[in-house]
Amino acid sequence: MIAVTAFAVTLTGAQAAHASPSTSDLTKQIDAQSKQLEVVVESYNAMNISLQKTQSDLTKLQASLAPAKAALQNASAQVGTIATTAYVQGRVGPMSALLDGNSGDLMAKMGFLDQLQQSNQRDIDNFTQTTQTFAQRQTELKSTQQKQAAQLAEIKARKAKIEKDIKSLKAKRTQAYGSPTQSGHKYTGSIPNVSGDAGVAVRYAFNAIGSSYVFGADGPGSYDCSGLTMASWKAAGHSLPHNAAAQWGDVAHISRGDLEPGDLVFYNSLAHVGIYVGNNQIIDAPREGEPVDKRSINRGMPIYGYGRVT
Template sequence: MRHPRTRLRTLVVAVLAIAITGAVAPAAHAAPSTSDLNKKIQKASDELEDVVESYNKMKISLNKTKADEKKLAASIGPAREALKVAGSQMELLAQSAYKTGKVGAVNVVLEGSNNLMDRMSILEQLSRSRQRDIDTYTATTQNYTERQAALKVTQDKQAAEVKELGDRKKKIQADLKKLYAMRTAAYGRATETGSRYTGNVPSVSGSAGVVVRFAFAQVGKMYEFGADGLSTYDCSGLTSRAWSQAGKSLPHNAAAQYSATKRISRSQLEPGDLVFYRSLGHVALYVGDGKIIDASRAGEPVKHRTIDIMTPYGYGRVT
């Protein structure tokens, strides 16, 4: 039989052990709900689309810079040849002045005239001719120098844009990995599967009809950042491609498309008009009956759905 003190000591140790174990045991964390994951996916998708549209805007800038460089490079050759011609003319003037002195060659011409007015006229013509040669040389030299400087600036700008474009692309790719991981956690897969539209396509006449029919044919194709078809799209890539079917050129960027279209109200919406969202972070094509077609976000297909996916920012008409 144990001594009472021994039993008391054993009991105290046991109570302390339970207390200590309870104090250091990690608290159980509930797994995030599907609703919470959906909100995170929505937020991450919106942030990603903002980066994608800034990427598209940078591509537009880079393409313009490349066009400017090509134009300047093409103009360098003619400017260089004009400079050679002007330079040769200046050499001839210099040689003439050296060989004949300042007035020697002029005297030969003036000796054939006894009329003072004729002599003054001849001198003025010679002076004008030489001044034109000098002015041409000066202007041609300046033109060539300016074009060379402009070309260098444009080439430097292009190099900076190429680097920034590469950096943005890396960020998009990193963000995509995170987004797909969240989608897998929420739905068991990283991407949805798209299916073609099989319903009735509204009858729309004119250019808008061409655009709307094309848009319905793209439903079910997957989102891809920077893409403008024909197998994948991002939001502004879809709207620009759709309108290109009707011979209208739209820049591949939601904000730029907003600037390129005429402002209209919701009550004025017609099939083929553009609907803008999230402070120009997203754009969709209105197809009538309160519905849009849009390339929504990474991991999802082009969809036909309600215009009220979120509060529209504004509306635009291609003119």
């Protein structure tokens, strides 16, 4: 932007008057498209989190299906034995026991038949319950697989849209400013001395300065906004999801007056996040074509809120 401005002031008054609106309009278009793109990127990250949960649920269902199938086979065998015994021996009921043998064995035989009927009924009930459980788990598995397939298709479509938007954004930037810088210079200045886990996260963020922006990336070497904050706090032993809105749900909400280095600053209706490093400055992964850098907390996006990792 500075180069374009410097170039513009060397033109004649008429030329500058003609060039300035065009450059200004293009800058507004790029800024607007970048904000839209970041919303899509964070949506993509949220869908990835959902997909990971679906895959975890799918693994659990598959694991639970094996014992259910084994129980079903066992129950089926028990019911098969009952059916075979009834076929070979005929239908033997309490009246047969009354007519068979002497009366001295009557009470023992009645007790035996009662136990036999109860045992058979338990096997039949077990068969029925196990069959229902197996069928229910099969249905859940099929539903989960369908959900996973739908999410994969949606992610693929979103990814294609992101890539198309990035391509358009690069073309516009190149037209206005020349080839964009994908990575910047590594930070060589002093790093604030912050104690504890927050200090680890802050040092990581400073060391990430100059890394390129890549949607869906969480380092090392490239990041998107929530990928950078996630990686910074992961270095300190804390787990954050790879999505700004999900991170907002995981942190303790604080006021601006309570901000300390290591806290997170959320922007643009939770479509962007950066890590606070003190002196009203943050480090963030801004957008395609711009490297991770330190900048003012008032970075031109509406601030949504502030959060502390606990």
